Amino acid sequence: MENAKMDSRGINTTREYKIVLLGPGGVGKSAMTMQFICHCFPEDHDPTIEDAYKTQARIDDEPAQLDILDTAGQAEFTAMRDQYMRAGEGFIICYSITDRRSFQEAAQFKQLIYQVRHSYDIPIVLVGNKTDLEGMRQVTREEGRVLAREFNCQFFETSAALRQYIDEVFHAVVREIRRREREALEAMEKGSRKKDSLWKKLKGTLRMRRENVT
Ligand SMILES: Nc1nc2c(ncn2[C@@H]2O[C@H](COP(=O)(O)OP(=O)(O)O)[C@@H](O)[C@H]2O)c(=O)[nH]1
Ligand SMILES: [Mg+2]
Numbered sequence: 290m291e292n293a294k295m296d297s298r299g300i301n302t303t304r305e306y307k308i309v310l311l312g313p314g315g316v317g318k319s320a321m322t323m324q325f326i327c328h329c330f331p332e333d334h335d336p337t338i339e340d341a342y343k344t345q346a347r348i349d350d351e352p353a354q355l356d357i358l359d360t361a362g363q364a365e366f367t368a369m370r371d372q373y374m375r376a377g378e379g380f381i382i383c384y385s386i387t388d389r390r391s392f393q394e395a396a397q398f399k400q401l402i403y404q405v406r407h408s409y410d411i412p413i414v415l416v417g418n419k420t421d422l423e424g425m426r427q428v429t430r431e432e433g434r435v436l437a438r439e440f441n442c443q444f445f446e447t448s449a450a451l452r453q454y455i456d457e458v459f460h461a462v463v464r465e466i467r468r469r470e471r472e473a474l475e476a477m478e479k480g481s482r483k484k485d486s487l488w489k490k491l492k493g494t495l496r497m498r499r500e501n502v503t
Contacts, residue, residue, distance in 0.1 A: 303345070303352045303353065303354045304352075304353060304354065305353075305354045305355075305356050306353055306354065306355050306356065306378055306379060306462075306463050306466055307356045307358070307376055307377050307378045307379070308355055308356065308357050308358070308377065308378065308379045308380070308381065308459070308462055308463075309357075309358045309360060309373055309374070309377035309379070309380050309381070310322060310357065310358065310359050310360055310380075310381045310383060311360055311380055311381065311382050311383070311398040311401075311402075312382055312383035312384055312391065312394070312395060312398060312416075313363070313384070313388075313390070313391045313394045313395075314336045314361060314362070314363075315336060315385065315388070315391070316383045316384050316385040316388065316391050316418055316419075317383065317385060317418040317419060317447075317449045318359055318360065318361075318381075318383050319331065319334040319336075319338070319359050320334065320418075320449035320450070321381075321383065321416070321418060321447065321449045321455055321458070322342060322357055322359040323449075324449050324452045324455045325344070325357075325455050325456065325458075325459050326342050326344045326357070328452065330449065330450055330452075336361060337361050337362075338359075338361060339358075339359065339360050339361045339362070340358075340359055341356065341357065341358045341359070342356075342357045342359065343355070343356050343357070344357070346459070346460070346463075348460045348463050348464065349460075349464065349467075351467075353463050355459060355463065357459075358373055358377070360373070363394075370401075371405060374401065374402055374405035374406065375405055375406070378412065378466050379411075379412040379413070379414075379462040379463065379465060379466045380398075380402055380411065380412065380413045380414075380462070381413075381414050381416055381458060381459075381462055382395050382398045382399060382413060382414070382415050382416065382440075383395070383416045383417075383418055384416070384417055384418070384428070385417070385418050385419045386417045386418065386419055386420060386422070386426050386427065386428045386430075386433075386446065387419050387422050387425040387426060387427055387428075388427060388428075389427040389428055392417070392427075392428045392432065392433075392436075395415065395436065396436065399413065399440055409441065410469070412442075412462055412465035412466045412469060413440055413442040413462075413465070414442055414443050414444070414445065414458055414461050414462045414465065415433065415436060415437045415440055415442055415443070415444045415445075416444075416445050416446075416447055416458055417430070417433045417444075417445070417446045417447070418446075418447045418448065418449055419448060419449070419450070420446045420447060420448045420451075420453065421448040421450045421451050421453075430446055433446065442465075443461050443465070445457055445458050445461070
């Protein structure tokens with residue numbers, strides 16, 4: 290908890306980021322989550338287990354609490370899935386570079402997010418995992434890049450087995466959430482400045498009218 294920020298009442302005020310890992314079974318979602326959280330690589334994580342994990346991180350010198358949902362299952366609708374698609378603030382869509390089908394399915398997950406959120410402007414990071422198995426590669430890096438461009442999102446190739454680019458993925462999704470929040474705040478401030486100046490103008494004309502009456 291060294292990163293936790295406390296307010297004057299001693300309450301933990303570290304911003305919590307709700308992150309959902311999506312992708313077909315077997316691509317390494319659980320392995321990536323475990324490596325990020327505890328630097329461990331479980332060889333035989335039950336593929337049907339869907340679980341949530343919490344961890345603290347310091348990203349760009351700002352503390353963050355990551356609430357990570359490691360999902361299991363196909364790109365189909367269930368009541369539960371609908372809920373976490375709604376509640377998630379950032380999504381990590383994973384495929385395996387050794388499995389072309391998983392790459393094709395990745396696109397369906399993006400579509401699933403759209404169906405629930407009706408927006409393409411959602412923080413997403415696309416991940417091609419298992420780069421340590423280069424000899425078994427079925428999806429080129431360029432194909433990953435092209436899909437990421439289509440998604441308008443960042444792209445990483447990772448190896449959960451070797452813990453390569455794992456922190457980068459989770460940090461990138463938090464940065465995406467923060468960037469949108471900053472932009473929304475700036476837009477709000479701009480809007481309120483506009484209102485202020487409109488209000489002042491209005492008061493100015495009222496004063497002029499009053500002066501004309503007297
Ligand atoms: N070689 C290699 N195997 C991996 C990697 N990531 C996961 N695996 C293996 O792939 C299988 C499925 O991983 P898992 O994390 O359970 O996939 P999930 O179903 O997407 O959660 C397991 O046997 C893992 O040990 C990786 O980066 N490299
Ligand atoms: Mg899993």
